[in-house]
Amino acid sequence: MNKKVWLSIKGQQGFYNENPETIELLTEGELYNKNNSDYILYKESEVSGMKGTTTTIKIEEGGEQISIIRLGTTNSHMVFKKGEKKYDRYTTPYGDFVVSILTKNIDIKYDENKQPTLIHLDYHVNIQGVQGSKNTLEIQVKH
Template sequence: MKKKVWLSIKGKQQTQDQEAEIIELLTEGELYNKDKSQYILYKESEVSGMEGTTTTVKIEGDQVTIIRLGTTNSHLVFKKGKKKYNRYETPYGDLLMSISTKNVDVEYNEEKDPIAIHLDYNMEIDGAHGSRNTLDIQVKH
């Protein structure tokens, strides 16, 4: 059964020589369970620069996967202490991205629904352009 939820999403990206860039988004989404995993689904907006993209956040134990389909296509996997490689499709071409996850933290309410997700990771695109990133998602039921 899908539940309507409100999402507060805050992403922070910091490169070595630049000030941190912060993007915040408040949006409506859906939360549902399937095959022992939990899913949060929402539509991106022009605020994130990915208008026309649907984002799915999959929570599977201590691993979080973010799948984007639409104008931007990506499949990003976050697991503490692991480095994962992904192809990131943009309207301007494909890039090879690596994600080194420092921390994954998911908080749950009494019904075992996620209420907060925190990701802390380093990202490299095509072996360069390294940045330190955090992503915080608050789920309001």
């Protein structure tokens, strides 16, 4: 059963010699559980630069792995697992890019009903094996 939730999403990206840039978004979303995985679904906006894209966050393996799946004007399937490097093809209106994601940390907090209330990701991204950035993503889920 889908449950309406409010999402407070804060992403920070910093290239190694610069101050990090922060993007914050408050949006309505949906939360549901299927096959022992939690899913959070929301529509991107102009704030994220991905208007026309639907994002699905899948929390699997008891919180050990998170997938962020984007479909629409931007298409990607990024996988985050602590200590592992994963690769993804990121399709945007400006072209396709190969990105590598090295996840430094995943932290998920749950409420008494075992529903996620806070997701925190700390990871490094390399685009086409060249440009690197340190990133954090924090998603608060308000039931």
